[in-house]
Amino acid sequence: MSCVVCFGELMLRLAPEGYRRFVQADSFEASYGGGEANVAVSLANFGIESRYVTKLPSNELGQAALNSLRHFGVDTRFISRGGKRLGIYFVEKGASQRPSKVLYDRAGSAIAESELSDFDWDSIFNDKVQWFHWTGITPAISDKAALLCEAACKKAKEKGITISCDLNYRKNLWPREKAKEVMTALCKYVDLCFANEEDAKDVFGISGKSFEDVAAQMAGQFGFSTVAITNRQSLSANDNGWSAMLYQNAGDGAKAYWSKKYDIHIVDRVGAGDSFAAGIIYGRLQEWEAQKTLDFALAASCLKHSIEGDYNMVSLAEVLALAEGAGTGRIMR
Amino acid sequence: MSCVVCFGELMLRLAPEGYRRFVQADSFEASYGGGEANVAVSLANFGIESRYVTKLPSNELGQAALNSLRHFGVDTRFISRGGKRLGIYFVEKGASQRPSKVLYDRAGSAIAESELSDFDWDSIFNDKVQWFHWTGITPAISDKAALLCEAACKKAKEKGITISCDLNYRKNLWPREKAKEVMTALCKYVDLCFANEEDAKDVFGISGKSFEDVAAQMAGQFGFSTVAITNRQSLSANDNGWSAMLYQNAGDGAKAYWSKKYDIHIVDRVGAGDSFAAGIIYGRLQEWEAQKTLDFALAASCLKHSIEGDYNMVSLAEVLALAEGAGTGRIMR
Amino acid sequence: MSCVVCFGELMLRLAPEGYRRFVQADSFEASYGGGEANVAVSLANFGIESRYVTKLPSNELGQAALNSLRHFGVDTRFISRGGKRLGIYFVEKGASQRPSKVLYDRAGSAIAESELSDFDWDSIFNDKVQWFHWTGITPAISDKAALLCEAACKKAKEKGITISCDLNYRKNLWPREKAKEVMTALCKYVDLCFANEEDAKDVFGISGKSFEDVAAQMAGQFGFSTVAITNRQSLSANDNGWSAMLYQNAGDGAKAYWSKKYDIHIVDRVGAGDSFAAGIIYGRLQEWEAQKTLDFALAASCLKHSIEGDYNMVSLAEVLALAEGAGTGRIMR
C-alpha cells in the first residue's frame, strides 16, 4: 500500500458555540486542525496510509493535538516534540450577511521555530511513500519553516515522490511580494498545484479570462503537470455555490475537466479546500480518470461543508454515493 | 370522549448534538419515540384520550420511556413491563447534501420478545375505544410481534373499532417479500391506510401513474375505505417540499383530495409521517370534511419538521392557525 | 463628545436552547434586553457615549442586568435601584412555518412601579446630552411609567434635546385605544419617529397607499421632522426580507429615501428594530446625509439578525463594511 506524507502546522482550533460572536463567548469548542493535517485525516478516512509531520510542544496540548490525528489512524511517529507553544486559531461562525472570522494566534509555535535537525526526511520518506503534500501556509509561518519545506521538497524529489501543493494564500501571514518570491522557488518541485479562485492572483499575480487560462499559465510557468482550482460562489455566510476545474497537462496536450456545481447550505466551511485536495490525491493514487477524480474530490469537499471542525469525517462509501448522484439528503435508515 | 389505542415499540432515541456525526459524538441527546407512540402523543396534545400499548423493561430506562408518555397525558396503564432491554435508535442529523442517518439497535427488545399473554386486548379495547392505530414497523420487529398485531386487529375488528395502519416500510427490519406476505394478511383488518410515496411499492409492489392511481389500487386490493399518501420532495437534508393526498372510497364513489405544498426548512423530520397520521385521525374523530382533515393533518406535520425529537409538541390552536393560512413565521408577542 | 440618553425597561430574557419549545425546555439561555437598552448598547458599540435610565431591583438579578450594560460601556450611574422584581420575557425561537413566540412576565417590575422621585431628570440630561430616545413600550408598561415618560420628554424638550421614539406597539401591554391616547399626547415632544409596517396603523390608525404616504400623514399630524419605517417581509421564521424608508421633512420640503432590501437568514430577530433606530441616531449625530444614514442603519439591523440575544454586538467597522457593499459572507482571515 502506498503512503502519503503531509507536512505543516497543526493548531488548536477554538470556536464559540453556534453563531455566537467572540465577544459573547463564555466557552470555546476545542478541536484541532491545519491544512495539511486535514488532508492527512481525509486520506486516512479513505483507507490510505497517511503520515503527518510537524513539531508539537511536549505539553498536554501538544499531546491532545497529536491524539486527534491518531484518532483517525494517521501515522504520527515522525512528529517532532518540543518548542514553546502550540499555534491557536479562533474562528467565529458567520451567518447571513455576517462573514465568518478567523483570528490567528500562531506566532512562535513549535513548528514555526523548529530546526532542520528536528526532522529526518530520509526516514520520513521511506520506501512506502508515494506522495508528499504541503500548502502555502507552511513556508508562510516562518523563514525556518520555509527552509524546512524546501529541504523536504528536495528530498522528496530526489526519491521520485509526487509532490502536491495547495497555494492557500493567507494575507495575515505574509505580504504578496514575499509569498511570490518564496513560493516561486518552492513550486519548481511541485507536480500538482491546488488553488482557489483568488490564490493564483494573490501569490503569482496570474489572472486570466478563465480558470482554464489561469491554470495553463500556471502550468506553463512552473511546470505543473496538474492544476486543480476550486470555485466558491459566496451568496451569504450560509449559502455557497461550490465547483471546481481540473487541468491536466499530459504528454499529449492539456485538457480541462469541469465539475458540476453544488448549492451548499453551510455547517462549517473551514477545511473545504483541504478535503478537495485529499479527494484529488485519492483519485490519483487509485489511478482513476481525471473526470472521476474531480467528481470524487468535489463530492468529498461538498460533504465537508456539512461537518463541524476542520477534519472531513466522511467515509469512502459516502463520498462515492454523492459523486455518483445521491445528494437529495433523504434520510437513510 | 372517544379514545384511541396505539400499539408498537417505544425506543430510546440517541442523537449527537446539532449536526455532529456519530464518530464525533461525545454526548447524545436522549429522548424517546416510535411511530405509534408519536401518534399517541400528538393526539393527547390535541386533547384526545390516547392509550399506548407496548412492553417495556422493568429497569430505569423502561421507566423513563414510560414517563415520557405520561408527560403528555398519554394513558400508560396497559403497558406491560418486563423483558430484557429497551430498543434504541441512533440518529445523526444530516445537512445539505449529507443525509440523516438512523442506526437501529432494537433486536431483542422487550416488545420484540413479548408474548400474547402480556396483553389483555379485551380490557385494552374497552368501551371508550373508537380507534386502533399501528404501523408496519410493529409486525416487522419480530414474528411474535406480528402475531400480537394480528391478535389486536382481530379483537379490534370484533369490537367494531376503526383500524388504521401506516405502512412505514423499513428495509433493515425485514425483506420486501416477507413484508408483503405479513402485511397483506394484516391489512385485511385495516380501514384507513397511510403510506408515503415509496411504501406502496416497497411493501405491495403497487405503483401507478399518480398517487390517486396508487391509492385506488390499494383500496381495491385491500378494501381500505381511505388511503392517505404523503409526498416528500427532498431538495437537500435541510430543505424539503411536503404535501399529501387523501383518497376516500365512500359509498357513492371514490374521491381524491389534494393539499397545498409546504416549503420546509427542517429542524427534525423524524416523526413527520406520524404527526400526519395523527392529524388525519383527529379530523376523522371530529367528523370533519375530507379537505379540512387533510389540511389539518398536513399543517400538523409541517410544524413537526420544526420541532426537535420524535414527538410533535404543538397545540391544536397552533395547527389550526397554520391550516387556516398562517405560516409566514412572523413573531408572536 | 455628545451623549445619548435611553429610558425604558430592561428585562431578563430567557430562551430555550436552539429551536426547542417552551414545553421542552430543561434550561434557558439567560441574557438581558429591552428596546431602549438595546439602542444604548448599539450606540456604545459605535463609540457613542450612551446613558441608560431605568429602575432595577436591589437583588442579584437587578445587578446582573445592570452589569450587562456596563459590559459594553453604557453609563449606568443614573439607574435607580429598588422595587420588587425584574421584568422577565421568555422567547421561543421559531423555525420554518412555526413562528417565534414571546411570553411577557413583566407586571409589577421595578420600573413599572417606579415613582417620579426615582429619577432626577435635570441631572440625567446634563450638558453633554444631545439626544433622548424612548419607545412606545415604556408608557405601555404602567400609568406611572407613562407619567415618567412625559416628565422626561418635557425636561428634554426644555433643554433643547432631540427626542426620538419608536412606536413599538405591543398588543399584550395595552389596547389600541389607550395606546392612541397616551402616545398622541407624548408624540408632541418627538422629533424623530420610528415605526414598522404595522405600528402606525395599530397606534394611530394611520394607513396609506405607501410608506411615504403614511410617513407624511404622521409627520403632518405630530410634527415629526423625520419618520423612519422598517419593512419586514416574512417568508418564514427563518427567512425574511428587510428594508426601510427614511422620510425627512426639512425646511425646503419633504423627501423619502429608500434602502436596498436584504434577504436575511435569521439567527435572532429580536432587537432588529432597535438596532435600526441606533443606526439612524448614529448617522444623525455624525451629521451624515439621509441616504448614508439610512444605509448604515439598515446594515446595522441586517447584521443584528445574525446575532444571538437582544444586543447588537457589531462594530462600527463591520456595519460600514456591509453598508458599503460587503455582504457575501466570505470568510475573513
Place this chain on the structure above:
Amino acid sequence: MSCVVCFGELMLRLAPEGYRRFVQADSFEASYGGGEANVAVSLANFGIESRYVTKLPSNELGQAALNSLRHFGVDTRFISRGGKRLGIYFVEKGASQRPSKVLYDRAGSAIAESELSDFDWDSIFNDKVQWFHWTGITPAISDKAALLCEAACKKAKEKGITISCDLNYRKNLWPREKAKEVMTALCKYVDLCFANEEDAKDVFGISGKSFEDVAAQMAGQFGFSTVAITNRQSLSANDNGWSAMLYQNAGDGAKAYWSKKYDIHIVDRVGAGDSFAAGIIYGRLQEWEAQKTLDFALAASCLKHSIEGDYNMVSLAEVLALAEGAGTGRIMR
C-alpha cells in the same frame, strides 16, 4: 388503593449551572417544584395515587409545570388553569462557607390570586382520598390562598380525611406575627405536623429543652396526634448532618422515636423536608410502626440530598435498601 391530595404552589425553578452565582449565570437549569408538589411526586414514585391541586396559567409555562407532574404519574386533573403568571424561584447552589441562596419571584402568581370558585373540594376529596397534605407556604403566599387553605381543611375534616401540615416558615413571605395568627387558626384542623428545628420557634414561638419537649408543647397546644421534626446540622454548604424525631401522641401516652444521623455530602438539598414528609405519610398509609416509618422517611430524605431538583426521584426499593442498612455507596452492577 388510597389517594393523597396535596395542595399548594408549583413554581418554575431556575438555577445557574453547577456552583455558578446568579451574577455569572448565562443559563439557568429549568425544572419545577414546590413543597406540596414535591410530596405528591415522592408518593407517586412510591406507588401511591397522589393528586395535586393548584392553579396554573393557561400558557406554555403553566403547561410545562403541569407536565412535570404527569411525568411521574401524579393526578393533575383537578389543577385549575388561568391567572396571570407562574411563580418563579431562582436558586443558587452554595459551596463550602458560601450558603445557597433562594430568590422568590412569586407575587401575583395564578394560585396566589385564585378564588374559592376555582376549586371544587367536594370532587377533589372523593371517596378514594385518605390524606390531605399542605404546608405553611400556601397560606403565606396571599390572603386568598389562606382562605383556600382553610376551605380545603374544613372540607377534608368534614370527610374524615387525615390532614398533615409542614410548617415551612418563610420569612420573606410573611412576618412572624401574621404567620402565627394564620397558622394557629389553620392548625386546629391538622393531625400530623412537620417542622424543622427552627419552625416551631419562628411560627409559634415555641422552644424547649429538647425536640421532644418542643413536640410535646406543639401537640398540647394544637392537638396534633403526631409531630415530626427534622434536624439539620449544617457544617458547610456541602456537608450536613441529618436526623429526625417522630413524636406520637397515641391514646396510651406520648412517645418519641429517634432516627440515626446521616452524614451527607450534598448535591441538592432543596425539597429534603418534603421528601421526609412523604416518607412519613407513606409509612402511615402502610400502617408501619413508628420507628420503621421514621427510618424510612429519613432514608428517603437522605437520598433526596443526592438528587438534582426539587423532586425526590427515588424508588421504594432504593429507600428501603438504605433504611435497612445500605449506605456505603458501593457501586451496583
Place this chain on the structure above:
Amino acid sequence: MSCVVCFGELMLRLAPEGYRRFVQADSFEASYGGGEANVAVSLANFGIESRYVTKLPSNELGQAALNSLRHFGVDTRFISRGGKRLGIYFVEKGASQRPSKVLYDRAGSAIAESELSDFDWDSIFNDKVQWFHWTGITPAISDKAALLCEAACKKAKEKGITISCDLNYRKNLWPREKAKEVMTALCKYVDLCFANEEDAKDVFGISGKSFEDVAAQMAGQFGFSTVAITNRQSLSANDNGWSAMLYQNAGDGAKAYWSKKYDIHIVDRVGAGDSFAAGIIYGRLQEWEAQKTLDFALAASCLKHSIEGDYNMVSLAEVLALAEGAGTGRIMR
C-alpha cells in the same frame, strides 16, 4: 520493545451528566470502555506498545469505539469487524448514600457472538508480545467468548507469554456456579491473578482470615505466581479508602507486600481496578521490585478515581510523582 495484548469487550458507555439519575437524563455523555481496553489504554499512556483484540460492528459506532483506542496509540489492527451490535453500558453516578448504578445492555454484541475464525491468535501473539491480559468478564459474556478466551490462553501459553487475569466477577452476567466452573478451567493458564476483596469468594468460594491468606489459597489452588488484591473501603459514594496487597510466590518462598491507603474523593471510580492491573503489569515489564510495582499501581489507580470515563488518562510522570510522595493536590504552575 515488548508488547502487551489485551482481549475483551469494548462498550459504548452512556452516563447522565453530573449526578443526574437515569430517569432525569435528557442527554448522555458518550465514551468507550471495558476492562481489558482500559488496561490497554493505561499501558499505551505509559509508553508500552499495547494491542487490543475484540470484535466490533462495521457501523459508525464500532468505528467510534475503535477510534477511541487509536486516540491513545493502542494498536487496533487485530480488531475483527462485523456482527450485529456494539455492547452498551449505562452508568449513573452515585453521591453520598446513593450508590452508582450500572445497567448492562450488552447481550448479542459482536464480540459475544464472534467465532474462533474471527481471530488469528498466531499472528496476534507475534514475536514482540510478552504479556497477555484478559478479565473474568470476557468468558462471562457468552459461551463462544469463553471458548475464544481458552483458545487465546492456550496459544499464549504455547508461546511462553505471561498471562494475567482479573477475576472481575459480575453477577448479572453469570451465576457463581458457572463462573467457578469456567474460571477454574481458564485459570490454569494464568500466571498473575488480580482480584478485589470480594472476587475470590464470589468466583472460587475462597475466603480467609486475611488478604494474604486468601492469596495463598488462590496461589496454591491455581498455581498463580502472583496474586494482587485491591481493597476498597466504601465510606460513601463520594469518599473511599483505597489500598492493595501484592502476593508473590517466588522460587524462594511467598511474600506479601502492602501498600499505603489513599483517602479518595471520587470523580469516577469505574476502571480503577483496571488502572491498578495496568500499573502492576507495567512494573513487571520494567522488572521493578515488588514494593515499587505495587506502589506505582496503587498510585495509578488512585489517580484514576479523579478522572472522568473508563480510561486512565494519566502520564507516567504523574503516577511516579504520586507514588513517590506527592498527593497534596497543590496546584502546579
Place this chain on the structure above:
Amino acid sequence: MSCVVCFGELMLRLAPEGYRRFVQADSFEASYGGGEANVAVSLANFGIESRYVTKLPSNELGQAALNSLRHFGVDTRFISRGGKRLGIYFVEKGASQRPSKVLYDRAGSAIAESELSDFDWDSIFNDKVQWFHWTGITPAISDKAALLCEAACKKAKEKGITISCDLNYRKNLWPREKAKEVMTALCKYVDLCFANEEDAKDVFGISGKSFEDVAAQMAGQFGFSTVAITNRQSLSANDNGWSAMLYQNAGDGAKAYWSKKYDIHIVDRVGAGDSFAAGIIYGRLQEWEAQKTLDFALAASCLKHSIEGDYNMVSLAEVLALAEGAGTGRIMR
C-alpha cells in the same frame, strides 16, 4: 472617594469543563483573569473605584477581556490597545490526589511587549488615586514590563500614593536569581507586601522559624510597613486549610495578627491570594483596625474558593457576614 490603580496582565483563561483533563477537553470554559485585575474587580465589587491598567490587543479577544472588567464597573479608560496577542492561560481542575495544573501561553503578549510610551502615569495617577497595587508577575513577564513597573512605582511614590505588591513567584516565568534581583530593586517602593508561605523563600531566600519571623525579616530588609502572609494547608486538591497573618510595623513597634483557619471545600482556588490582597486593601482604605482588616480579607478569600473563575464575585455584605461569624452554609431564602 478614593481610587485604587492596579497594573498587570489580563489573560484569557481556558478551562476544560468540570474535572476533565486537558487531553479530554472538547471545549474550554472561557473567562478572563490575572492577579492585579482580580484585585481590581474585588475592590469594584466592594464599591471602591478601581482603575486597571494594561495593554490589550485591538482585536475582539482584547475587547472581550476589557469588557469583562467593565462588567464589574472597573475603570478601563487607561488600558492601552495594540500589540500582537492576548496572553492565555489554560487551567485544569485537580481532584483528590491529582493537582490542578496551569499551562501559561503568555509570551509575546501585548503587555509583555508594551513600551513606556504606552502609558501616561501622570494622568493615570490623578488626584483621586490613593493606592497602587501590582504583583511579582508583572515584572516577570518581560524586561520591558519590569521597566514599566518601575516607572509606575516611581511616579506613584512621587505622588505619595501607597504601594502594595504581591510577590506571587512563578517559576515558569523567571528563575529565582533574576526574580530576586528585580524584585529587590522594585520592593524599595513598596509599603505593603503580600506573600504566601513559599514566596519569601523563593524570591528573597528568606525563611524563618515562624511567619512572624519571616515577615519581620522582610520588613527589616525592604522597609515594608506591613507584611501579609497567607497560609494554605493542602490536604488534597479538594480540601484545604486556609489562614493568614498580618504583620504591622507601626511607629510604636511591630505586631503580628493571626486569623482563624477555614476548612475549605474547593470549587476554584485560582485568585484566592488576590481576593485576600483586595480585602486587606479595602480594610486599610476604610481605616479599619488590623484584626478586623485581616478577618475581612480572609473571609473574602475563603469565599473566593467557592466561586468559578478568577474574579471574586462576592458582595461586601456577604464578606462581612462571614467575617462576623456565618459560615455554616445554611440556605438563605
